[in-house]
Amino acid sequence: CTHYLFIVVVAVNSTLLTINAGDYIFYTDWAWTSFVVFSISQTLMLTVGACYYLTFTGVPGTATYYALIMTVYTWIAKGAWFALGYPYDFIVTPVWLPSAMLLDLAYWATKKNKHSLILFGGALVGMSLPLFNMVNLITVADPLETAFRYPRPTLPPYMTPIEPQVGKFYNSPVALGAGAGAVLACTFAALGCKLTTW
Numbered sequence: 001c002t003h004y005l006f007i008v009v010v011a012v013n014s015t016l017l018t019i020n021a022g023d024y025i026f027y028t029d030w031a032w033t034s035f036v037v038f039s040i041s042q043t044l045m046l047t048v049g050a051c052y053y054l055t056f057t058g059v060p061g062t063a064t065y066y067a068l069i070m071t072v073y074t075w076i077a078k079g080a081w082f083a084l085g086y087p088y089d090f091i092v093t094p095v096w097l098p099s100a101m102l103l104d105l106a107y108w109a110t111k112k113n114k115h116s117l118i119l120f121g122g123a124l125v126g127m128s129l130p131l132f133n134m135v136n137l138i139t140v141a142d143p144l145e146t147a148f149r150y151p152r153p154t155l156p157p158y159m160t161p162i163e164p165q166v167g168k169f170y171n172s173p174v175a176l177g178a179g180a181g182a183v184l185a186c187t188f189a190a191l192g193c194k195l196t197t198w
Helices: 002-018 021-025 031-057 062-083 090-109 114-139 143-149 173-197
Strands: none
Touching (some): 002 031, 002 062, 031 114, 031 173
């Protein structure tokens, strides 16, 4: 009972930490930087919870089920905001499902090898989620149009974004998110697996 309760708590907290992940569409000046940060945060939250659930049950497919729990929780929470006039596209959240499927695949294909799950599964989630996230970014409403329709308060001078320099990491937010995500997700996959042996 405690383990199942823990799974629900982790899923709820994952959802809370990623619930605003679609809001980088408002950060028009910092869009690429925000995209990278949010992609990594989603990657890590999905990985740690899904690996815990997967190694706890030992059944391939539960990582995808965990991602579905996160998706439904987010739909309910953001659906309430949407009813209050908050701009939200439901297309934003299912981004976790295909990455979780890759996690399940890594676990199933290696005959439930925990180390392969950590190494291969973590790397696959880390590399894939920013890619799926960019697909979502392309499908959501135009950032400028949305920003004008739902204006945010003006930023104070010390918060004014600096224009990104051409030729640096900003040119490829998917590559930067995928590179950092792949390394960090392996660590968080190991943490998720470790939680089942506490």
